[in-house]
Amino acid sequence: MKMRKKIIAGNWKMNKTAEDSKELAQAIKLDLANVNEVDVVVCPTFTSLDTVSNVIGDTNIKLGAQNMHWEAEGAYTGEISASMLRNLYCHYVILGHSERREYFGETDEIVNKKAKAAIAAGLIPIVCVGETLEERESNTQEAVVSAQLKGSLAGLGASLAKVVVAYEPVWAIGTGLTASPEQAQEMHAFIRKTLAEISDQATADGIRIQYGGSMKPENAAELLSQPDIDGGLIGGAALKAPSFVALVKAAIEA
Secondary structure (H helix, E strand, O other): OOOOOOEEEEEOOOOOOHHHHHHHHHHHHHHHOOOOOOEEEEEOOHHHHHHHHHHHOOOOOEEEEOOOOOOOOOOOOOOOOHHHHHHOOEEEEEEOOHHHHHHHOOOHHHHHHHHHHHHHOOOEEEEEEOOOHHHHHOOOHHHHHHHHHHHHOOOOHHHHHHOEEEEOOHHHOOOOOOOOHHHHHHHHHHHHHHHHHHOOHHHHHHOOEEEOOOOOHHHHHHHHOOOOOOEEEEOHHHOOHHHHHHHHHHHHHO
């Protein structure tokens, strides 16, 4: 089995002005500028990307965006293209987050178009999948996640190897609930099995799968020690430098 480099990505969501983002990025930079053992990514709002890019430009910390449009340019008021993100030195982009799916009606087909456009532009997509509480309670989580993976990652061919997958149990986002390490590992293993069906085992073994459901410094070590959990897509704990730094350190030690 391949050794997969862990990845901790902070999703700042709709928080922080450019000035606030600058302060947070500077605080993170103090501790994590030279980290090599783990890939560290920060994903501020569109309005803060340029500011944060300038702060972290001389470090190992990578910049990510929270969304993008699938077209290269055109009459899409309010949208941002992959080339615009690349121009700001973005390396990653979060696609298909449960909040995008729930509040903005993003489908697997839309996520798939975005993933293809991101890869074509040289961005690494972090593609999010996950089930709601209702779906878990009705024991349909595997069917739901399998359909999301197959729809969102359709037709990527060899480029699938470049994707990061984030499993976010929707019922654990911002609720304080967390899947147990066993529940999380079970779904991560299922995701890897499904990725092997989409491509092949060697590709699936190389793809990093993050956990994205309320990972905090208190539960990180146990989650990150699971064999198929390769990092975290961090929400609330990414908005303060001490907790984000603690999560990266937990990933280094895992």
